[in-house]
């Protein structure tokens with residue numbers, strides 16, 4: 378097999394290779410007294426061929442981390458690499474091309490074009506980029522996601538789960554080095570959500586992709602290989618081979634600590 382995705386063993390980073398890396402990643406919003414430090418000198422390695430989940434309380438910096446790793450947001454300090462390419466410091470045009478060629482995105486709102494068929498939606502980013510899809514790969518993605526019988530349907534003729542699968546296929550179609558999924562099950566009922574998580578899992582296991590998923594849901598995180606826990610803009614813990622129960626316990630412990638800190642700070646202020 379000659380495809381890049383097939384060159385590394387599915388489901389794990391064969392040689393510890395890195396899909397994305399950040400060092401000292403800092404992101405501040407605003408200035409002066411109203412500055413919010415969304416990311417506070419984060420060091421992180423996202424392994425190739427693995428499914429990484431990012432969890433943490435609301436406002437802990439999950440989306441900001443994902444946006445900075447994906448080059449969707451500028452950083453205040455620190456460095457970010459996608460594979461071997463340092464993306465901090467790239468010009469907008471270079472960044473746009475790199476994102477288009479090497480990253481797939483799945484967001485909570487599927488962003489499908491209502492007037493296009495599922496097939497057209499899946500290949501749209503490549504059509505815009507003037508790239509021809511690799512038909513063998515595309516067939517594999519479509520079959521893996523169970524979309525073969527739905528290709529001529531428009532989004533309004535598909536269920537929520539099917540629409541999210543189309544969004545998943547679109548993210549996979551160009552065989553990106555890394556897929557970022559922001560709450561990909563957030564708008565779905567539990568059955569459709571499970572389906573999508575299963576497909577992301579297969580994208581890693583069967584197609585050798587690398588996935589980073591932001592989620593609030595311990596059950597969703599349990600589908601990943603590794604959970605990174607964010608708190609107040611820092612990575613505060615990590616869990617390999619997570620289970621939903623273990624993740625839930627970790628989140629609860631986190632809330633207790635936050636509760637205590639909150640009490641302390643209130644006491645100090647008073």
Ligand SMILES: Nc1ncnc2c1ncn2[C@@H]1O[C@H](COP(=O)(O)OP(=O)(O)OP(=O)(O)O)[C@@H](O)[C@H]1O
Pocket residue numbers: 406407413414415433434435436437438439440441442
């Ligand atoms: N554009 C912005 N301008 C100002 N502050 C922002 C902006 N985007 C995010 N923030 C702040 O940065 C911090 C981190 O936000 P972020 O959206 O990354 O958190 P999150 O963990 O993804 O939260 P949630 O789970 O609620 O989506 C928060 O305090 C948030 O208010």
